[in-house]
Amino acid sequence: MNAMRKLLRYLKPYALFAIVGPFLMCIEVAMDLLQPTIMQEMIDIGIANQDNGYVIKLGVFMLISAIIGLIGGAGSSIYAAKAAVNFATDIRRDVFKKTEQFSNQNTDTFGTGKLITILTNDIATLQQAVIMTLRVFVRGPLLFIGSVVIVWLTARELFPVLLAAIPILIALIYFFTVRSGQLFSHVQKAMDQVNTKLQEMLAGIRVIKAFDRHDHEQSHFQTANDWLMKRNMTAEKLIVTLMPLMMFIVNIGIVAGLWMGVIKVSEGTLQIGVILAFINYLNIMLNGLVSSSNVLMQIARSFSSAERIVQVFDMEIDITEREQPIAGPEIRGEVEFRKVDFSYSKNGEYVLKDISFQAKAGQKIGIIGSTGCGKSTLVKLIPRLYDPDAGNVLIDGIDVKDMPLEKLRTAIGFVPQKATLFSGSIEDNLRFGKEEATTDDMEQAAQAAAASEFIDRFDGRFGHQLLQGATNVSGGQKQRLSMARAFIREPKILILDDSTSAIDALSEAAVQQALREAYTDSTVFIISSKISSIIDADQILVMEDGRLEASGTHETLLATSKVYRDIYTSQSGREVTYS
Numbered sequence: 001m002n003a004m005r006k007l008l009r010y011l012k013p014y015a016l017f018a019i020v021g022p023f024l025m026c027i028e029v030a031m032d033l034l035q036p037t038i039m040q041e042m043i044d045i046g047i048a049n050q051d052n053g054y055v056i057k058l059g060v061f062m063l064i065s066a067i068i069g070l071i072g073g074a075g076s077s078i079y080a081a082k083a084a085v086n087f088a089t090d091i092r093r094d095v096f097k098k099t100e101q102f103s104n105q106n107t108d109t110f111g112t113g114k115l116i117t118i119l120t121n122d123i124a125t126l127q128q129a130v131i132m133t134l135r136v137f138v139r140g141p142l143l144f145i146g147s148v149v150i151v152w153l154t155a156r157e158l159f160p161v162l163l164a165a166i167p168i169l170i171a172l173i174y175f176f177t178v179r180s181g182q183l184f185s186h187v188q189k190a191m192d193q194v195n196t197k198l199q200e201m202l203a204g205i206r207v208i209k210a211f212d213r214h215d216h217e218q219s220h221f222q223t224a225n226d227w228l229m230k231r232n233m234t235a236e237k238l239i240v241t242l243m244p245l246m247m248f249i250v251n252i253g254i255v256a257g258l259w260m261g262v263i264k265v266s267e268g269t270l271q272i273g274v275i276l277a278f279i280n281y282l283n284i285m286l287n288g289l290v291s292s293s294n295v296l297m298q299i300a301r302s303f304s305s306a307e308r309i310v311q312v313f314d315m316e317i318d319i320t321e322r323e324q325p326i327a328g329p330e331i332r333g334e335v336e337f338r339k340v341d342f343s344y345s346k347n348g349e350y351v352l353k354d355i356s357f358q359a360k361a362g363q364k365i366g367i368i369g370s371t372g373c374g375k376s377t378l379v380k381l382i383p384r385l386y387d388p389d390a391g392n393v394l395i396d397g398i399d400v401k402d403m404p405l406e407k408l409r410t411a412i413g414f415v416p417q418k419a420t421l422f423s424g425s426i427e428d429n430l431r432f433g434k435e436e437a438t439t440d441d442m443e444q445a446a447q448a449a450a451a452s453e454f455i456d457r458f459d460g461r462f463g464h465q466l467l468q469g470a471t472n473v474s475g476g477q478k479q480r481l482s483m484a485r486a487f488i489r490e491p492k493i494l495i496l497d498d499s500t501s502a503i504d505a506l507s508e509a510a511v512q513q514a515l516r517e518a519y520t521d522s523t524v525f526i527i528s529s530k531i532s533s534i535i536d537a538d539q540i541l542v543m544e545d546g547r548l549e550a551s552g553t554h555e556t557l558l559a560t561s562k563v564y565r566d567i568y569t570s571q572s573g574r575e576v577t578y579s
């Protein structure tokens with residue numbers, strides 16, 4: 001309920017549409033309610049007195065009221081749709097904005113499958129609920145109340161039939177609405193699972209093909225899909241039962257009305273037209289109740305959608321800028337870790353333990369260590385993709401938590417381990433690194449990343465289009481474009497996370513040379529499993545099991561670090577012995 005209240009503020013800008021829609025609907029309802037009364041007059045006065053002129057007059061009146069009703073109904077639909085569609089669009093925009101601000105940890109909490117369901121299904125459910133509320137929810141109760149009032153005024157003798165039927169109908173609607181709300185929240189959870197599975201399958205389609213695991217994946221998807229189907233069936237079964245049940249009650253009402261009516265007509269206290277009008281009104285009332293119950297069920301369904309949407313809005317972003325960040329002078333690129341501890345799960349094992357080191361501005365820092373020892377995690381703390389649990393990460397002596405996030409991140413060029421490019425041209429992807437980049441900037445960055453040679457071979461060069469996930473370029477080309485995107489920023493701090501793993505030795509040498517010659521001002525962090533990639537670094541950090549085992553130049557480490565010596569020996573085949 002609270003969640004819905006929070007979201008309803010999105011209707012405010014469209015309040016006029018939300019008022020005009022139901023207002024026009026009132027006109028349609030009024031015209032609908034007029035029809036049986038006009039018909040009753042036609043039968044009891046016009047036809048009974050064989051007054052053709054009166055019948056024609058009422059016929060014209062019926063036609064005019066039907067046309068007015070039609071205009072009211074169409075107008076109401078248009079305005080209700082305008083309000084609901086704009087309302088949903090604004091919510092979708094803000095959910096997207098919020099998820100963009102999510103830290104990695106925030107995203108992990110939801111899971112991408114659930115976020116996709118929220119951005120698509122849940123918002124669509126809410127949009128549908130608003131349309132139905134503005135249109136049908138006004139129409140349904142108005143038709144119902146209008147019919148009850150008219151029967152009270154014109155056919156009071158038959159009113160006891162309504163008195164018996166209405167409480168049963170209302171109790172039915174109440175029960176079905178509450179139950180459908182519960183069932184649809186299960187449907188949404190099942191939909192999350194289907195979306196998660198689908199997303200995983202699409203992202204890993206090449207691996208599935210390569211391993212010929214179609215059947216395995218299909219059976220996993222089938223399980224999620226079957227579960228969704230079962231949940232949907234249970235919910236739909238409930239909904240479809242309501243209508244016949246209500247029809248049954250109303251039909252009993254009609255029979256009772258006819259029976260009572262015939263007695264009253266034979267007693268001379270009631271006219272036949274009144275019975276006809278009563279049956280019509282009973283049908284209108286049923287119509288009103290059925291549409292109201294449909295809306296109520298849609299609203300009940302939308303409550304759980306609203307809750308899930310509000311969960312996104314309420315999610316506390318764990319990486320935020322402090323209230324008055326220190327603007328400070330331009331970043332020079334000195335990076336220091338002071339006794340840093342970090343764990344991915346707040347009560348889990350530490351992935352980084354007591355890490356301390358200092359990198360002077362412009363230095364090249366190599367990071368080496370066994371798989372899973374925490375190298376990537378360490379560099380992710382520099383642009384604040386995660387914050388340490390203890391200790392501090394400082395840039396130019398200022399804690400990164402005290403810096404404006406934008407200033408921090410624009411000073412950093414990050415080349416992640418897994419190159420991620422976006423669909424669009426190569427130019428679009430490079431401008432992702434620097435929006436105002438000139439053609440010269442692009443040429444230089446591509447040159448430094450050893451990407452020029454293959455870009456030159458593409459049609460349209462920088463205009464060459466990449467498909468979604470950049471599936472039309474090779475792994476090594478992806479890595480080089482990802483590097484060019486970081487280089488183009490001319491960042492003060494450049495982080496290369498194992499970014500030359502898929503690049504040939506010649507291209508890697510070209511990148512190394514560019515780093516030495518063109519990016520002398522940048523502090524460069526190079527994570528690599530190959531000593532050859534970091535051998536020239538001013539400082540090499542040797543990591544083992546989340547700890548900084550040793551640090552120094554290649555020469556010093558050969559003398560002081562057994563771990564480093566072992567790696568060197570295994571890669572060069574040369575035994576190094578130091579006493």
Ligand SMILES: Nc1ncnc2c1ncn2[C@@H]1O[C@H](COP(=O)(O)OP(=O)(O)OP(=O)(O)O)[C@@H](O)[C@H]1O
Pocket residue numbers: 344345351369370371372373374375376377378417498
């Ligand atoms: N998002 C995450 N959530 C939970 N644990 C994680 C996450 N990312 C990494 N880890 C764990 O943290 C540890 C360090 O991972 P990290 O990626 O920093 O290692 P690495 O040294 O860069 O490894 P590699 O050389 O294979 O890239 C590993 O045990 C890994 O399983």
